[in-house]
Amino acid sequence: MAVQVGLERSNVLSISAASCPCLRSPPFFKALKLPFASTKLSIRLIRMGSDNIFGIPVRILPRHRTVMCVASAESDRMDESGAKEEVIEGYNLLEKEELNLDEQHKASQLKSRVISGLVIGISMGGIILAGGWVFTIGVAAAVFIAAREYFGLVRSDGIAVGMTPPPRYVSRVCSVICALMPLWTLYAGHIDISVTSAAFVVAIALLLQRGNPRFAQLSSAVFGLFYCGYLPCFWVKLRCGLSLPALNTKIGHLWPVLLGGPTHWTVGLVATLLAVSSIIAADTYAFLGGKAFGRTPLINVSPKKTWEGAMAGLAGCVATSVLLSKILCWPKSLPSAVALGFLNFFGSLFGDLTESMIKRDAGVKDSGSLIPGHGGVLDRVDSYIFTGALAYSFVKTFVPLFGV
Template sequence: MAVHAGLGRSNVVSVSSASLCPCSRSPSFFKPLELSFGSAKFRLTGVSSDGIYGIPVMRMPRHRIAMAVARAEPDRLDEGEAKEVVGCDLSEEEDKHSEEQHKASQLKDRVIFGLVIGISVGGIILAGGWVFTIGIAAAGFMSAREYFGLVRSDGISMGMTPPPRYVSRVCSVICALLPIWTLYVGHIDISVTSAAFIVAIALLVQRGNPRFAQLSSAMFGLFYCGYLPCFWVKLRCGLSVPSLNTKIGHLWPVLLGGPTHWTVGLVATLLTVSSIIAADTYAFLGGKAFGRTPLIIVSPKKTWEGALVGLAGCVATAVILAKLLSWPKSLLSAVALGFLIFFGSLFGDLTESMIKRDAGVKDSGSLIPGHGGILDRVDSYMFTGALSYSFIKTFMPLFGV
């Protein structure tokens, strides 16, 4: 005796009971069949002349229908059919279990490597000078390599001609040299102009037919991964006025530079980096807890609720650190700097999301386990250094001391 369930073209669950009674096909010999789909329960008592139960239902996966029949009437299933239904159920459970294990492993890698990166970056920021500049140069070089890799991907190269590989490599090297040159000469304008001129010449003298798409993508890469990181060097090393109000400076060991080591540039860099981390963290947690309204199409996982929580966390972090470090002295300046840091972080993240969306990839690379590529980690920092430096130089008298 067998029970068969199927979904017809008219969205009707058909339950066929063959040879329920060898002596009669009368409906009185058919036992009522009960099916459960979530919270909804159906009792099937009607039967056609050929032994078919029928009831209209909403759209529903076929394996769920079969599993419901198995739970309702396990004694009516043949041994092979029962094994098939149970196997489907076990397969789903195994897939869920493996997915959970993968997510747990990914989260573990993310936390471990995040802590390692955070401690390393903190030490580099405290060191300053050439150590900090070399770190920025290395990040700029690797970000440029990943950027030009995205430009050459199928998703982008189908719509435009990517620059030749030798031009991409030249741009990557220039992106690494620009921060070093900025620290050496103290300004950016001449170096960036010269670099753009070199890249334009390299594109124009290439064999074949130079395209404007090649020039535009190369110039944006130069701006995005070379010019913008230079402002972090300007922020950390250029604002060398001592932050005399910072109490931690008076306790700083003389062997590590003493009180004069704590400059406005160091305090401003620590505040900016910490606020970016807070913005990303609070936005993620807020989106997970309250996220309902999508923020923008280029990044579907971001929500307005998460953005608002991230904004609040960023501003609060900037204000708290301003009080602890006694910089800036004005509360209004700290709040304004927190707002500026958040929007710079957000739009830096969205800019990279737009590039990855066109490229058709999830991550810019796989260099950092659990985090993706370098560009995935520094996208929030691209515009923020320039915005913080410009705000401090322009709108904060005596650099907020």
């Protein structure tokens, strides 16, 4: 007889005999098999002081859900000592099964993260080296998907309860405008006109919609244009706008002529490689440092982040920036390399925290599920959103003071 049982967060799960005629007879029901996440758990049923109430010794299982349990009757009665042995055996078996499931899930997730990370890293490296329209189209594609995920978060139940989201057609138009901004930046060389024009168009669309326009709709839409469209355009200006040859970079002299020769290695390419590498180092060292030494929470917006992990990320980011500045011979000044490392770290950290704040209000863990093991595109690029603008401004304004 099949009995539907809900696994609860308690040590013993009670089952009423009224839900199944087979539980009303005196014999103790010993074997219970649970199909759970493609693994069958054989656990024991114990008497709860009455012939009509039985219990399952339960550890807190992952993926709290309702499962179907099948009970098989056994004719012999168990004495008190036998019941205790069954309880202990049930606990041990459940603990082993839970550990196995956790290890399998973590191993599968880690494998997916590593494979996805390698694919993204290799693809990103090739796009950065290519530069020009290849780089710009890559940025535009990432921006479009990230914008769709952002407006999906804005329209989620968690945020929409306290804030009226923009209409769907406005969200879609904003996503397209965000994707066009990097292309316009490369073509025209600036982004000021595109942002102001886009904000004006969105404001008109919201004001002319049916019903009562709300300020929350305008603010979330304009912030989406700024967050997902305007800020990523600085990566195009950094990579493609700084076309001065990096004459001191020795690897440029060995670069094949078919791939552009020494002139391919510009200040923009070197600065982009340095910025992206230091951001990756910041995320990696922060994760490893937090896992190994994390004790003190950093901020309530992201409970898993710790001060120890942040310090490890800062050290790794600055060290990577200085090391690559020596290898690429840019920037020549050590203070410039250290300052750029600090900027990249704080830009990546607060970019990550900003997205965490949005997801926290939306009540979701990830912005999407496009990248296996990583979540959505916005989850992967959040560290880069503010950093491009900071790196470009620093290279254009402060690095020349120390010499490039």
